[in-house]
Amino acid sequence: AQTVTQSQPEMSVQEAETVTLSCTYDTSENNYYLFWYKQPPSRQMILVIRQEAYKQQNATENRFSVNFQKAAKSFSLKISDSQLGDTAMYFCASLNAGNMLTFGGGTRLMVKP
């Protein structure tokens, strides 16, 4: 069974600054994928970034990047130049071989003007 843990229920950051959201996971599989999803108040779950476990290089997507530490089973999300529109719930998730997503409990991020 897979588990995903997000230890920060809430975080806040000033507009234009950088914030890092933490995530740890546990899996017995060798091939897996990790994701960060964003869920704004509109409730649509939006893909932010994904990482293939077999890739050493950390994924980046514009202002979003990850720090993937495979041995430590850690997968943090860094948001640079935070914008008001980044305010949302952020969920870390892992995908197993059966194509089933396991989500963490979420981190509520508030970007302050």
Add this chain to the structure above:
Amino acid sequence: DAGVTQSPTHLIKTRGQQVTLRCSPKSGHDTVSWYQQALGQGPQFIFQYYEEEERQRGNFPDRFSGHQFPNYSSELNVNALLLGDSALYLCASTFTASTDTQYFGPGTRLTVL
């Protein structure tokens, strides 16, 4: 390119009733997964449909059932509704031969009174 769509947006039912939720996958996708998201929590995997068959199932009772049609759209049925079934129900689609990213619909908010 149409994304994942779900209907209805909101639904109010009473205990003991039955409900059917609908999902149309993103264009080109053939696999549909359903998730239940209770208030303030991360989504929980219910089941996944591919080639009109249930391929994976999470820890949900048999009151939860589904169906996939030849056009890849899907239904989630819940019988004998309980108060605890009140949640946001999310549908996600993917293409089995691709990179396994699941794209989510806007969800159906079910309230059981």
